[in-house]
Amino acid sequence: MNNLPSDLIETVQNALQEDIGSGDITAQLIPTENWAKAQIISREPAIICGIPWVDEVFRQLDEQVTLSWQVQEGEHVQADQILLYLTGPARPLLTGERTALNFLQLLSGTATQTNHYVQKLKGTSTQLLDTRKTLPGLRRAQKYAVHCGGGSNHRLGLYDAFLIKENHIMAAGSLSQAVTQARLLAPHLPVEVEVETLTQITEALAVQVDSLLLDNFTLPQLRQAVELVQKRAKLEASGGVNLNTVRTIAETGVDFISIGAITKHVQAIDLSMRILPD
Amino acid sequence: MNNLPSDLIETVQNALQEDIGSGDITAQLIPTENWAKAQIISREPAIICGIPWVDEVFRQLDEQVTLSWQVQEGEHVQADQILLYLTGPARPLLTGERTALNFLQLLSGTATQTNHYVQKLKGTSTQLLDTRKTLPGLRRAQKYAVHCGGGSNHRLGLYDAFLIKENHIMAAGSLSQAVTQARLLAPHLPVEVEVETLTQITEALAVQVDSLLLDNFTLPQLRQAVELVQKRAKLEASGGVNLNTVRTIAETGVDFISIGAITKHVQAIDLSMRILPD
């Protein structure tokens, strides 16, 4: 559990509870002693992500199920590639199938989408960041999947970095007062400021912020910002990012591009589990 | 809470905990006594769904926040339409913004996608069903959203209906033995059987199943099935369903079309919250 999210076990428990409820009734048609072998395949190319969640599903259901993975976490697979062989009592194999696939298709989907963007950035020094636009209750799992896909994680929540926006600036009196106050409140935490003009960038650099969020800047504005900042702070571009624009934005020289789409939208990978004949 | 999912409160708690953790540090830049007014707008046309989740977010954060909804649950809105006015202490308004939007964009997204399909079915008697292909931990909320969008709910989990597939049939000896056993196990629960041939349909009708799942049947096969069954059981088509094919499939006369895509994929609605000037 060490470098996995600490809520993995609980997330799997919730998922099993909402699916199984008072018991898998159809599974009762199968004698307890029946044993089966199954495989999971991917029906489309993907970056596979979510192996520990699948392991945990079957560990919670029945420790007699053994899993033999044919791929590694973060690996790129082809259509119709076999991902996993499962052997064990037939009942828990069938009972756990949907919950296991639901995790694997979601997290592989997020990793795969992320990777599409990461591929576009190859050769640039710009890194892809996720956002707090995530599925409720699944943020840690999704951020893990972004990482699997080659992306990087922005702040986890409201607690581990400052992101100072217009309303905070107004309340604090000025941008520089907001930053100064933040440093006093939590000197150890990164301070990022959302800026709207070049003047604000200069003001922010004067108080040594860690990074600047440039939301909906045009390409020329981004280039001006990069020129002005001269690596004295990290630059994060957001807004209007898609697979067609991401590379051009990166080539302005910004350090980060953050994209809500990779976690708020989900394009689940098409997976299927098949019981194998004896 | 009565006809809402019983896990609504807990789902909101989890979402707030993963976002707030040890506290919203940036919010500390704003004096406790500051009061603010904000609005949430939809930047694209949508079916709005998730109002009780947004209400619960702010109820848990600070009961002083008051919400004045401009739309109703399930209502169709236009781009740039105002959904909600919020008034209250500025801190909880900003702290709750992202979690509230995350619920609203997800559930409205699911309701909207569902509704696209439902529109295609207008004038037919075929109903749209969801599946168990859902986001882990969010099934009840998603099924509620499908309902908001005009769709209907298939079984909730493994516990509230039989869905007898090939492996169950083999284990039971025959299709009719499987159904008979199921009726004995839980006479009150609906029994659906996944069939692959017309012969199996005849066998299933003989033991009076409630419904038949026709997975990946061609259009002629679906029409044959409808003809053969003569309303003696409900027919559910699945596989190969998309916005282009759904109407044609419905016109074969099947009772239900079930679609995994509306809950396993997510196209979040683009929403934004704006703090209003005094």
Next chain:
Amino acid sequence: MNNLPSDLIETVQNALQEDIGSGDITAQLIPTENWAKAQIISREPAIICGIPWVDEVFRQLDEQVTLSWQVQEGEHVQADQILLYLTGPARPLLTGERTALNFLQLLSGTATQTNHYVQKLKGTSTQLLDTRKTLPGLRRAQKYAVHCGGGSNHRLGLYDAFLIKENHIMAAGSLSQAVTQARLLAPHLPVEVEVETLTQITEALAVQVDSLLLDNFTLPQLRQAVELVQKRAKLEASGGVNLNTVRTIAETGVDFISIGAITKHVQAIDLSMRILPD
């Protein structure tokens, strides 16, 4: 865990926590290294139910305890029959005794009571159903026990079947409007209507309900209903059911008889655990 209730682990945890609290102090009088063998016997005839709960109690307490069951789940046992041998460290054997017995005596009690009714119905085609009159927090376990005893499960809760009563009918305008609305809301779910007159039965049949609840009907009224319905819907009788009346009610030809008494009342089976001499 697959066809067992998904809350089994949690139910056992709660039971152990309320019994053990800050620790079993009397068990401290026994040296940690002491090993013991014990047996559980039933002091009266019973249908045994609850084996997975007993297993889970000792799994949570100390995995060194091994259990050797002499009976199977659902088996009929005689007075003074040995159910189980336990071997392991003496402390957890004594600590878990009461919690294990509390589950076993309750669930066997429910299974046994259920079975008394089921015996009376032998040779008829009427099935016994449970109700939602259960012990708070123990519904899934009790419904499992009803099943063990040969009974069948009615709906699990308010979410998996419609049961339309007088107040719903009045609010919807008429019986047929209520049923039509229900079909639209959740076409996949069974619809049962509680009726009070033969006219209402006719109205319900016209809109093709799945089943009819006949509460407190006299025997002649039940026979009339069976005659009128002609198998077009399932008939469930309730009210005034006891071990003396159940067979006569069944012989009217109703499909189901539902009985609150088997889950709201509890006649725990008299069990005891005895530490065996070396």
Next chain:
Amino acid sequence: MNNLPSDLIETVQNALQEDIGSGDITAQLIPTENWAKAQIISREPAIICGIPWVDEVFRQLDEQVTLSWQVQEGEHVQADQILLYLTGPARPLLTGERTALNFLQLLSGTATQTNHYVQKLKGTSTQLLDTRKTLPGLRRAQKYAVHCGGGSNHRLGLYDAFLIKENHIMAAGSLSQAVTQARLLAPHLPVEVEVETLTQITEALAVQVDSLLLDNFTLPQLRQAVELVQKRAKLEASGGVNLNTVRTIAETGVDFISIGAITKHVQAIDLSMRILPD
């Protein structure tokens, strides 16, 4: 919550969750704005117990429901007496009905059974005690109900009193060594010893135990014990206690009679809720 069990809120949450699940679907037939008035009556004489649980059910469902109790906790009511008027939105009234009644019928049942025994003891100085033979997860609620019915609570669990039995004595070497060890381990906690002979009683008195458990003693043996002990320790009789024998046992002069039957068996009180016409 102060002198109520600390798990009351959680127990009600669990009960509502298992009943409501993904939502009360039948309640959807009733317009949200409908308002209703209802009453709960007892169909048989009873000691009423469980009012705070009923209050909590409706508080969790909808704070708009108001409850007007016509009886007090612990009050003796007649058949057909009105216990409670409820007013509020019709949906939560119907949704909460069963869960509320399930608590009230269980706890009133336990209080009433307890009270039957307590009535038999009137005029004696013997007090009725409960045991650890309770329904899993409901011990605190049941012990509260025993108290409502005029009984007294024995130890709550394994943590708040010593109950030294044969196995503990054997492990410790002798009865007096077991008691001495217990006093050292937890000097503040009551020490009770289960004895089987008069010699053991003498041994126990020599080390000043607080109370003695006399399990399955005959009436003459009980009298001898009372005579021997001379109030130097409390005497608790158990085994073979029923409504016919309890008084005679009390008249031997024992201080306590403990009865598993009042909590392991349940005879739920017959209650019903009725929606009132406008």
Next chain:
Amino acid sequence: MNNLPSDLIETVQNALQEDIGSGDITAQLIPTENWAKAQIISREPAIICGIPWVDEVFRQLDEQVTLSWQVQEGEHVQADQILLYLTGPARPLLTGERTALNFLQLLSGTATQTNHYVQKLKGTSTQLLDTRKTLPGLRRAQKYAVHCGGGSNHRLGLYDAFLIKENHIMAAGSLSQAVTQARLLAPHLPVEVEVETLTQITEALAVQVDSLLLDNFTLPQLRQAVELVQKRAKLEASGGVNLNTVRTIAETGVDFISIGAITKHVQAIDLSMRILPD
């Protein structure tokens, strides 16, 4: 888990969750396959307490970690003594280090502080008691640690013993009425009364309380109380107790001295974990 607190597993889960959150990111610098050996030493003399909590930390993180304890629970160790060898995958060793040490340093600290007092009491018959002045959420663990250090446990909470103070006496009308009422409410539970004068002691003895709390009595007053009571009730002194005064107070002949300082203050033991070279 039998004579350990029933909340041990949950307490460890909470501690790991607050430390690990979305994952131990620094541990990712270490290859998954790296194996390591480590030791935990105490940098100061101490009574070691908390072994089951450390075991549970690593059991939850990774069952491949094996622990070889060099000391026993409750053992007195010297500065720089090795307490434990750990072997296993390097990642969980590093991830679990701080949480494991946080439990061990806290509980050993409490056991050690307790033991300092217990040493002072050697040769007297007075026993040291803890209080309800504990760290929120850690009471059961701390009371266990007091026991490890040779102290005894006072009541666990508000539920397992009466402690009648001035306000209760005033509400009940008189001291003797309060005690009488308490006996009726829960005859099995110990009754302690806080008294302020010798007259009150006499009144309390007349109604046979189990113990008397003498708060902030002077030494002569304590001696008078001992003289007056003549072992007819246990006497507990509190207030003004420290390592200099505890023996003198004990020598007045009181049975118990209770000290809030051992659980409300914490002097954590200085421990460190060191990774060993291959």
Next chain:
Amino acid sequence: MNNLPSDLIETVQNALQEDIGSGDITAQLIPTENWAKAQIISREPAIICGIPWVDEVFRQLDEQVTLSWQVQEGEHVQADQILLYLTGPARPLLTGERTALNFLQLLSGTATQTNHYVQKLKGTSTQLLDTRKTLPGLRRAQKYAVHCGGGSNHRLGLYDAFLIKENHIMAAGSLSQAVTQARLLAPHLPVEVEVETLTQITEALAVQVDSLLLDNFTLPQLRQAVELVQKRAKLEASGGVNLNTVRTIAETGVDFISIGAITKHVQAIDLSMRILPD
């Protein structure tokens, strides 16, 4: 709840549950209708911290209790100063007293200890940091208290900042490789490296770490480090810090001094609650 820890409600629930259990039995001696007024005073000078926890204790117990605070969170108070007046039903006032005080004495203790160090640093630009050496389950609350006392928070757990130590460096191959890898893994997160020599500092500066941990450096070594680094990274000193040494260490020019003692040791503030006469 917005800038308070998201686990505040749950922490209070746990604390009340462990204290109240099956109910506050002594409170039953007080008639339900009795009303009381009370005050909490501090018996020693302190920085008060924990007001929201006290509010939450009484909100959970009984919403009729009203609290009138005479001081503000973070305020310095004198011995015998009145902190709070409480009015409400007498039972919950007495039931909640200990739990409320346990939070307030702990968090005020931590704030006060922190403040002693902060006072010593006045006039320097060095800031005080806490560590991960905290009480299990109470980290968020303690870090909040450090903040109340004028200190700053170091990383919250293993998830929100890198702290690269010797073992990570060895596993990664070199210090600079470790830092480079970390930047790739999570570009947004602060990277701190624990260094042992001036050479390592140079190596770390070359890869632009955010901060350097100088553990157990002598004063001359600290001065050399400050000189060498020239503000290119933040410097954190730890080890051998106490109230006598902290200022001298600060005067070397380091940016931060981190102290485990303020959270792993606890010196609870001496508080008391007194019921006021009418």
